Amino acid sequence: MIFMLTTQRGLFKSAFMAHLTSSVEYGLHCLLWLVGKEDQPLSSRDLAELQGVSPSFLAKIFPKLEKAGIVLSTGGVRGGYVLARPADQISFLDVVDAIEGDKPLFECQEVRGRCALFGGDAPGWATAGTCAIHAVMLQAEKAMREALAAQTLASVGARFGSKAPADFFSSFDSWAQGRARDRTARSGRSAKTTPP
């Protein structure tokens, strides 16, 4: 199976869909830009341009983050998204669950009950409790989820930020303020309001 993802940079091809998808990847990158920027909302369109990714791709992600209480949409023509709670209270697991929903690592098909020796009528001992194979997969999923829960936007944002020179952040602030001015100017030319 071949899956394709189109971004402004072109076409990515993969032989499979990774469990932690591009939606999660882009969502996390966007959220890291919002850390410490409670007074400087960014629209999903701004974030798409900033990162070279399709605006329609991000436009599908942000409503999920908003529904999960991870971002807030601030109204008005200069509106955009801000983090809905402190960055050290938003884990990677919160973001994965918000974007991916209920997506287990493994789907047990209860193979054990189908054994031909049971003649279509599996006894209670054969199907009681969780299948031993499923139990191992659940342990593996739990370990994965605990690793994701142990990291927050704050901890990873700090690592991200520690590499950048100070003038990078001032360039970013100037860029973000310019985008906010552009949105205000556009709204002056048109009464139509657009979602963040």
Added chain:
Amino acid sequence: MIFMLTTQRGLFKSAFMAHLTSSVEYGLHCLLWLVGKEDQPLSSRDLAELQGVSPSFLAKIFPKLEKAGIVLSTGGVRGGYVLARPADQISFLDVVDAIEGDKPLFECQEVRGRCALFGGDAPGWATAGTCAIHAVMLQAEKAMREALAAQTLASVGARFGSKAPADFFSSFDSWAQGRARDRTARSGRSAKTTPP
């Protein structure tokens, strides 16, 4: 996206392909039947019938397990598969890797280098080392893999077996011996040999 998997029990529908797939699930169930049965090889056709699953589905899994040194194909008309090494030296991770191959939990698309502020020429500090988001995903994958590596066919087989009454194992042995006799009888009627 909808993926479908056909088995003898019908059609399973899933809104996604789980990271640990049905191939892994069936592979593990088959291997558990081979634990402690070094003198009683089973063909992939036998194992398909035993578990109510398509023979062609299992026929694609066993060559991978053989290539990875997990099973051995024993020759001859009564041939089949046996474990290639002791069950306590075959981990769940060995089986997953044998069947799924190189399938990461997350595929980093190096979003960080695309930032519009770099004007198409990302500086070294921005792309040096592993992306901080990717690093978290690698930790999560490592935790998942360690959980899978900690369980062997022997440990899980013992849990599986502890639930079954003694007469279940004698029924299974009779069934397996009957299958071996059938293979011998079929070979007497035809000079044609079939792979296990």
